[in-house]
Amino acid sequence: MIRFIYADQLTSEPALASSMFNDRRRQFKERLNWDITVGDDGQERDEYDDMNPLYIIWQRPNGLHGGSMRVLPTVGRTMVNEHFAHLSDGVAIASPLIWECTRFCISPDAEDGRKVAGALMLAGCELGLRFGLTDSVGVFDNRMIRIYRNIGWEPTVTGTEGTGKDAISVGLWPITPECRASIADKTGFEVTAARDWFEASFPSQMPLAA
Secondary structure, three states: EEEEEEHHHHHHHHEEEEEEEHHHHHHHHOOOOOOEEEEOOEEEEEEHHOOEEEEEEEEEEOEEEEEEEEEEEEOOOOHHHHOOOOHHHHOOOOOOOEEEEEEEOOOOOOHHHHHHHHHHHHHHHHHHOOOOOOEEEEEOOOHHHHHHHHHHOOOOOEEOOHHHHOOOOEEEEEEHHHHHHHHHHHHHHOOHHHHHHHHHOOOOOOOOOO
């Protein structure tokens, strides 16, 4: 199932948190060989994890991490503005209506990685609708385009460097009920599943979109 958890709530979920940061190390450092720092505890964290981001997490039946992504408002510090501004010709992407998604991670222990990826994207769109956002922004490499297309939610590319499989782009994902329906159709989830996930984490948040 999907859970929406702020960083300052992770202390009450030590096994889930530990498995998430361990899986991030396994994906980003060991498999993709990103130039990132891993702590002595074997976990991958960075400075943005200290900014109380909101995590969208697929929790496996055993209580451990199956997949996740990290969300931050662009009116504060973000990776896209501090590390990848050159992809947008130095123009900062900052708006209360646009949030950044980073560290999209699927656990190698997940039973069905495609299902988990679809659930995360559906949950991200649901979150945006409930919070009144217009877009999500993120940086991705060329290999992800096929995954986004299969999930039914492709970004509008606003800047790219490199070519072929080495290309890195910044993109905007529009947040609309139609996008949510497209993701649900492509991934086999019911739209109501996303609503249930959100309302279980934010029971007092009233729906903003049908």
